[in-house]
Amino acid sequence: MSSKARVYLTTPIYYATGEPHIGHAYTTFLADTLARYHRQSGAEVHFLTGTDEHGQKIQEAAEKRGMEPIELCDEMAARFREAWSELGIRYDRFIRTTEDEHKAVVCALLDRLHARGLIYEDMYRGWYCVHEERYWTEKDLTPEGHCPDCKRPVQEIEEKNYFFRMSRFREELIRHIEANPGWIFPENRRNEVLGFLRQPLGDLSISRPRSRLQWGIPLPWDPEHVTYVWVDALTNYLTASGAIAPDRPPAERGFDDDFPEGAAREGSTHWWPADLHIIGKDILTTHAVYWPTLLMGAGLPLPRRILAHGWWVVGDTKMSKSLGNVVDPMELREPFGTDAVRWYLLREMPTGGDASYTPERFMTRYEELANILGNLASRVTSMVARYRDGTLPDSADASALDESLDRTLDSYHKAMRELKVHEALSSAMDLAREANGFVESREPWAQAKDPEGGDELDRTLGTLLRTLALLSALFQPAIPEKAAALASALGLDGVPTLEEARGISPSTCRVRKMAPLFPKPDA
Numbered sequence: 369m370s371s372k373a374r375v376y377l378t379t380p381i382y383y384a385t386g387e388p389h390i391g392h393a394y395t396t397f398l399a400d401t402l403a404r405y406h407r408q409s410g411a412e413v414h415f416l417t418g419t420d421e422h423g424q425k426i427q428e429a430a431e432k433r434g435m436e437p438i439e440l441c442d443e444m445a446a447r448f449r450e451a452w453s454e455l456g457i458r459y460d461r462f463i464r465t466t467e468d469e470h471k472a473v474v475c476a477l478l479d480r481l482h483a484r485g486l487i488y489e490d491m492y493r494g495w496y497c498v499h500e501e502r503y504w505t506e507k508d509l510t511p512e513g514h515c516p517d518c519k520r521p522v523q524e525i526e527e528k529n530y531f532f533r534m535s536r537f538r539e540e541l542i543r544h545i546e547a548n549p550g551w552i553f554p555e556n557r558r559n560e561v562l563g564f565l566r567q568p569l570g571d572l573s574i575s576r577p578r579s580r581l582q583w584g585i586p587l588p589w590d591p592e593h594v595t596y597v598w599v600d601a602l603t604n605y606l607t608a609s610g611a612i613a614p615d616r617p618p619a620e621r622g623f624d625d626d627f628p629e630g631a632a633r634e635g636s637t638h639w640w641p642a643d644l645h646i647i648g649k650d651i652l653t654t655h656a657v658y659w660p661t662l663l664m665g666a667g668l669p670l671p672r673r674i675l676a677h678g679w680w681v682v683g684d685t686k687m688s689k690s691l692g693n694v695v696d697p698m699e700l701r702e703p704f705g706t707d708a709v710r711w712y713l714l715r716e717m718p719t720g721g722d723a724s725y726t727p728e729r730f731m732t733r734y735e736e737l738a739n740i741l742g743n744l745a746s747r748v749t750s751m752v753a754r755y756r757d758g759t760l761p762d763s764a765d766a767s768a769l770d771e772s773l774d775r776t777l778d779s780y781h782k783a784m785r786e787l788k789v790h791e792a793l794s795s796a797m798d799l800a801r802e803a804n805g806f807v808e809s810r811e812p813w814a815q816a817k818d819p820e821g822g823d824e825l826d827r828t829l830g831t832l833l834r835t836l837a838l839l840s841a842l843f844q845p846a847i848p849e850k851a852a853a854l855a856s857a858l859g860l861d862g863v864p865t866l867e868e869a870r871g872i873s874p875s876t877c878r879v880r881k882m883a884p885l886f887p888k889p890d891a
């Protein structure tokens with residue numbers, strides 16, 4: 369068995385109805401950046417994303433377009449995949465909830481809950497919001513009687529449903545959250561969940577009668593009912609972990625071999641439990657209440673952490689199709705390139721907080737890249753090319769800037785581990801800024817003219833090369849294309865890992881003068 373760290377991280381699976389916009393892109397960039405960071409730190413990573421393809425919302429959207437639901441899902445899953453590949457997302461698994469593999473795992477989970485006496489039949493009376501695919505009680509609705517989340521009209525429903533005894537797990541869940549302060553990040557979201565759990569917790573309806581909804585996974589013991597889409601969707605994380613015996617035929621799948629005492633088998637190669645579910649704050653209850661109680665019911669380990677990030681608005685308005693203000697990441701990247709979009713979204717939103725998209729802020733962030741990182745890269749590479757023909761002798765770490773490399777690395781790791789991605793990026797940018805200050809104070813152009821200044825110049829440029837090598841590694845998770853271009857201008861064999869980067873000596877670099885990393889869009 370290898371001793372490599374293993375990291376399983378997930379995005380939500382996106383509804384196969386809407387086009388990918390900067391909100392979906394943000395979540396996915398965040399996951400991609402953390403995945404790249406962990407890979408670069410030597411971990412084996414399983415990064416999951418995908419599409420949520422069942423439920424009333426999809427069924428209605430397909431009907432409206434005169435298509436079969438599966439045709440719509442095929443089209444949209446392809447669209448998401450294409451968007452992610454254009455935006456530099458390197459996922460390991462793209463799951464679709466219409467896969468046979470997934471249907472088998474949903475049935476196995478439901479059977480398990482059923483066998484443990486945690487499912488019962490009852491009449492459901494209440495309201496349903498198709499847009500959010502959520503049940504609401506009378507007191508949840510707005511004064512106008514609309515959905516409290518999206519403010520759309522809701523449907524009144526009275527029908528036979530199967531219920532999961534979620535209420536039984538309320539106390540255990542509170543204990544879990546209290547015993548694990550970092551389980552939900554950031555803290556205000558954790559408090560929100562605890563506040564929610566202070567109210568009585570109802571049971572969870574887990575099915576819809578087939579007479580009203582056909583597009584779902586039939587319950588294994590009663591095919592006249594289909595699985596509630598959130599139960600179906602949340603289970604994707606388990607399916608893609610490979611924990612539920614994918615090597616056995618569907619009918620023989622179970623949990624006991626895999627989780628004999630509720631924990632993963634020693635030496636097992638599957639990925640459960642997930643290390644991190646990355647989600648938006650809109651779907652916190654489903655992830656921090658429904659999902660863990662379902663897992664408790666099945667006797668499975670809980671995910672290790674949940675990161676609920678904030679909301680992107682446009683100016684001060686919610687993004688919505690009807691307002692026509694949806695920001696399309698593909699359009700945004702046209703003049704500036706993919707990495708400019710990644711940088712803007714990741715750097716502008718404090719992880720966990722909210723942020724507002726404006727073209728002005730986008731430009732400010734682009735200029736930061738161009739004027740600080742881009743400028744540093746181009747002046748240093750051109751000086752090494754011009755004064756030293758692209759190669760330098762080795763020189764020891766000696767300057768204040770050299771000392772900053774270790775300090776930056778420490779604060780970068782700390783911020784990444786605490787999921788404060790924006791802080792990690794800002795510490796990388798601070799180092800680039802400091803390096804520009806170093807260039808100005810050392811004046812290598814003057815050292816180059818001084819007949820006695822040869823060693824000094826080698827030391828100055830050597831420090832700057834070590835800094836650029838480290839910067840390529842620090843920027844790699846967020847802006848992989850540009851980091852690769854920088855590493856290549858230094859003559860390195862790909863972007864070094866963080867550890868390698870710190871050990872790179874100037875004599876191993878073969879520096880070329882480079883084209884601007886972040887050109888002016890009109891140039």
Ligand code: MSP
Nearest residue numbers: 380381382383391392395420601602647648679680
């Ligand atoms: N299908 C469900 C998730 C099931 S996960 C088991 C769903 N899909 S969604 O297409 O609506 O995507 C929701 C996610 O997209 C949010 O949780 C968030 O991660 C992201 N965002 C969508 N709009 C957003 C903003 N305006 N701002 C930031 N992120 C947002 O819910």
